[in-house]
Amino acid sequence: MNSAPELGFIALLRWAWRQLTSMRTALILLMLLGVAAIPGSLFPQRNQNPQKVDSYFTSDPTLAKWMDRLHLFNVYASPWFSAIYLLLFISLIGCVLPRTITHLKAIGKKPPLTPRNLDRMEGYRVIATDPATAIESARFWLKSHHYRIRVEGDSISAEKGYSRETGNLLFHLSLILILVGVALGSLLGMKGEAILNVGDRFINTPTSYDNISYGKFQGQGSLPPFALTVKNFVATYDAVTGQPSNYILTTEISDPIGAAAKKVVIKVNKPWTIGSTKVYLQANGYSPFVTIKDKSGHVTFKGAVIFLPQDGNLSSLGAIKVPDMVPQIGFIASFIPTATSSAARGIFSSYPEVLDPRLVLSAWKGNLGLDSGTPQSVYSLNTAQMSKIGLKALTLGSTYDFGYGTIRFDGWKSWVNLQIVDDPGKMYALFGALFAILGLLISLFTRQRRIWVKVGEGVEIAGLAKNGIPGLEAELMALTRALEEGEK
Amino acid sequence: MSSSNLAYFSNDAIYACLAIFTIAFLAHAFEVSWSVKNTESSDKTEFDFSRTNRAGRLGTSMMILGTGILVIADVTRGLSAHRVPWGNMYEFSITGALMLAAAYLFAFAKYKVRWLGLPVSISVLLTLGTAITVLYRPSAPLVPALKSPWLAIHVLAAIISGGVFLVANLVAATFLVMERYELKGERPIWARKIPSLDALDQLSYRLVAFVFPLWTFAVIAGAIWAESAWGKYWSWDPKETWAFITWVAYAAYLHARVTVGWRGRRAAWLCIFAGSTFLFNYIWVNIWGTGLHTYSGL
Ligand code: HEM
Numbered sequence: 109m110n111s112a113p114e115l116g117f118i119a120l121l122r123w124a125w126r127q128l129t130s131m132r133t134a135l136i137l138l139m140l141l142g143v144a145a146i147p148g149s150l151f152p153q154r155n156q157n158p159q160k161v162d163s164y165f166t167s168d169p170t171l172a173k174w175m176d177r178l179h180l181f182n183v184y185a186s187p188w189f190s191a192i193y194l195l196l197f198i199s200l201i202g203c204v205l206p207r208t209i210t211h212l213k214a215i216g217k218k219p220p221l222t223p224r225n226l227d228r229m230e231g232y233r234v235i236a237t238d239p240a241t242a243i244e245s246a247r248f249w250l251k252s253h254h255y256r257i258r259v260e261g262d263s264i265s266a267e268k269g270y271s272r273e274t275g276n277l278l279f280h281l282s283l284i285l286i287l288v289g290v291a292l293g294s295l296l297g298m299k300g301e302a303i304l305n306v307g308d309r310f311i312n313t314p315t316s317y318d319n320i321s322y323g324k325f326q327g328q329g330s331l332p333p334f335a336l337t338v339k340n341f342v343a344t345y346d347a348v349t350g351q352p353s354n355y356i357l358t359t360e361i362s363d364p365i366g367a368a369a370k371k372v373v374i375k376v377n378k379p380w381t382i383g384s385t386k387v388y389l390q391a392n393g394y395s396p397f398v399t400i401k402d403k404s405g406h407v408t409f410k411g412a413v414i415f416l417p418q419d420g421n422l423s424s425l426g427a428i429k430v431p432d433m434v435p436q437i438g439f440i441a442s443f444i445p446t447a448t449s450s451a452a453r454g455i456f457s458s459y460p461e462v463l464d465p466r467l468v469l470s471a472w473k474g475n476l477g478l479d480s481g482t483p484q485s486v487y488s489l490n491t492a493q494m495s496k497i498g499l500k501a502l503t504l505g506s507t508y509d510f511g512y513g514t515i516r517f518d519g520w521k522s523w524v525n526l527q528i529v530d531d532p533g534k535m536y537a538l539f540g541a542l543f544a545i546l547g548l549l550i551s552l553f554t555r556q557r558r559i560w561v562k563v564g565e566g567v568e569i570a571g572l573a574k575n576g577i578p579g580l581e582a583e584l585m586a587l588t589r590a591l592e593e594g595e596k
Numbered sequence: 597m598s599s600s601n602l603a604y605f606s607n608d609a610i611y612a613c614l615a616i617f618t619i620a621f622l623a624h625a626f627e628v629s630w631s632v633k634n635t636e637s638s639d640k641t642e643f644d645f646s647r648t649n650r651a652g653r654l655g656t657s658m659m660i661l662g663t664g665i666l667v668i669a670d671v672t673r674g675l676s677a678h679r680v681p682w683g684n685m686y687e688f689s690i691t692g693a694l695m696l697a698a699a700y701l702f703a704f705a706k707y708k709v710r711w712l713g714l715p716v717s718i719s720v721l722l723t724l725g726t727a728i729t730v731l732y733r734p735s736a737p738l739v740p741a742l743k744s745p746w747l748a749i750h751v752l753a754a755i756i757s758g759g760v761f762l763v764a765n766l767v768a769a770t771f772l773v774m775e776r777y778e779l780k781g782e783r784p785i786w787a788r789k790i791p792s793l794d795a796l797d798q799l800s801y802r803l804v805a806f807v808f809p810l811w812t813f814a815v816i817a818g819a820i821w822a823e824s825a826w827g828k829y830w831s832w833d834p835k836e837t838w839a840f841i842t843w844v845a846y847a848a849y850l851h852a853r854v855t856v857g858w859r860g861r862r863a864a865w866l867c868i869f870a871g872s873t874f875l876f877n878y879i880w881v882n883i884w885g886t887g888l889h890t891y892s893g894l
Binding site for chain 1: 744805808809812813816819820821823824825826827828829830831832833834837838840841844845847848850851855
């Protein structure tokens with residue numbers, strides 16, 4: 109009594125599994141994945157372009173909120189995208205594994221028996237040749253054309269292109285390997301960024317990063333222990349176009365921390381590798397160096413402040429904050445590496461290298477708002493509780509007296525942005541990709557066909573081309589010719 | 597020759613190509629249209645290919661000559677910048693046009709598809725024309741992120757695939773047009789030299805099957821390059837996303853043909869759809885898209 113609904117349930121599960129693992133479903137899922145990828149290319153993605161996402165929120169908050177609920181700003185990590193991806197993964201496994209087993213079992217097996225009625229097959233013909241020698245010469249011809257042969261009485265069943273299925277399966281199994289690699293990377297990987305001035309030392313611990321994110325199963329303690337000191341950074345530019353032509357970062361790395369330092373050069377396409385972790389040179393810019401004194405001549409701030417580049421000629425914006433003065437002082441500043449001025453644009457940078465630098469300052473006094481609890485960007489000044497007290501463009505080495513003290517433009521340093529990435533899955537993805545191509549080549553360029561020769565009243569031959577691939581007719585013609593000539 | 601002389605030489609060669617492909621286009625147009633012979637005795641138009649055969653041969657020789665000069669233009673462009681000639685949209689376009697022309701010559705040598713010369717020559721003309729007028733950039737070295745051997749490999753594979761995809765699309769479009777004629781009655785005279793529907797159908801499939809592995813490789817080489825430049829082999833930036841979509845679309849096409857048995861009109865539309873995703877990527881994403889793939893001012 110009880111077993112009936114249970115059986116029904118199991119049957120239902122079976123049915124669902126068969127549906128999920130049918131090739132048709134897999135293909136539909138694959139198409140869906142393609143379609144689902146589209147919105148991510150049309151709307152800004154939070155991890156790629158957060159500013160643009162913010163602009164959606166300011167221009168139409170209600171719409172943006174709805175879009176956010178549908179994960180349109182984070183498509184590739186959204187539940188619906190992951191769902192398609194996972195279903196495809198399961199479907200592929202369920203579809204391909206049984207086929208692989210069948211295929212492996214078929215290795216070394218002979219081709220299936222010659223069917224009784226050849227006249228229903230493609231390219232059926234009866235040829236004029238001596239039945240006595242036909243089997244032997246057909247066998248010879250088929251062998252030399254790489255057919256697997258089964259001679260049974262007075263008929264031959266021959267098959268070629270077995271490797272097509274091998275290629276097919278290799279390709280589809282490789283797809284699974286790629287998916288595994290991608291999954292490993294996102295579950296066990298990590299990615300972080302750190303901005304360092306030339307001369308800075310970086311210790312690879314979570315607190316040294318400006319931002320860091322871990323895969324779901326990656327613990328914090330797993331960072332490889334090394335220390336890196338930025339020794340020198342050189343950027344060269346094309347003198348005519350101002351486009352960068354080369355970046356060379358020279359570092360000294362102690363691996364592990366405390367070991368003898370070795371010199372390592374990192375370039376844009378040449379990261380430094382430690383285990384499955386790599387250190388990339390990602391971006392660069394300038395940090396102006398300033399000294400600020402209060403009225404009594406006491407130094408209240410001295411150091412290099414990281415500014416963010418705004419254009420190809422590296423005009424850079426930043427904020428200098430001095431909380432230890434009364435009142436608190438802040439500067440909104442731009443650093444111009446090669447100053448040029450025009451009536452229309454004021455002072456601007458005409459070349460990315462530092463040839464004639466300016467530090468343009470707007471000075472503010474009041475409350476910096478640093479202890480309000482909400483975190484603040486180090487690159488901008490919150491002027492809500494401040495008032496402006498002056499504006500000044502400084503040349504290298506000059507000093508500006510803003511009334512409550514002085515600021516001196518001492519010099520500048522370069523900074524580099526290092527991206528540190530650990531992706532333990534990428535080797536799987538790479539090998540998956542390479543095997544996929546191999547499988548694809550085998551499968552697309554192998555022709556699978558069968559040929560039968562039967563000696564009865566006459567000599568009959570016929571064939572079958574899998575998937576309607578052309579060329580069977582020509583092959584049958586060649587065999588016919590061979591048999592007829594064998595006659596003479 | 598100095599670098600800038602080489603660059604000027606390359607530009608001149610491109611202009612020469614424009615002229616030569618124009619002649620090729622006219623010759624092919626002449627070939628297909630001039631075979632029509634109006635006779636008063638019959639109400640049906642007759643045609644005579646003997647008198648257009650020479651025009652056809654002229655078209656082919658111009659295609660060969662034009663492709664040869666395009667090779668020179670492309671190589672000198674690369675030499676002038678001391679690198680491979682595919683660092684910005686202008687260079688992608690001229691190299692892409694070269695690949696399209698070369699794919700045609702290959703198909704011509706193998707399958708005698710001279711009639712394809714008409715759509716191919718006009719496509720090459722349009723590509724080169726927009727390249728030299730709208731997309732032109734002076735020859736310059738690469739920004740650091742583009743300096744990688746994988747760039748050369750990835751972009752070359754992508755451009756070749758693109759050229760062949762375009763030819764496959766032209767064939768599929770021809771199929772659709774011819775099919776319409778045949779459904780309505782018979783083909784007009786200018787179209788009688790074009791191969792049978794069946795042959796067209798097969799040809800577009802073979803072209804796609806032939807380059808699909810190469811396109812797969814192009815995507816993978818791109819991922820390898822991205823890994824060495826940005827630290828992530830796949831970031832779903834618009835360019836990558838659309839490359840993936842193109843790949844999925846062609847995979848769908850191959851499956852539809854091989855495992856579901858689609859032929860003819862449905863397959864042709866699917867082929868054209870897949871090719872359009874490639875064009876969309878090339879045109880829309882390169883020019884209006886944002887992302888890591890935005891190159892030095894195109
Ligand atoms: C992800 C992209 C995919 C691509 C590019 C792809 C490509 C191919 C190719 C090129 C073939 C060769 C067909 C032939 O010539 O025999 C093939 C066959 C096949 N594919 Fe896929 N495939 C993909 C996904 C899938 C998925 C998800 C499944 C199933 C779960 C699947 C199942 C099959 C099967 C069963 C065959 C053999 C069909 C036959 O031999 O009749 N494929 N596939």
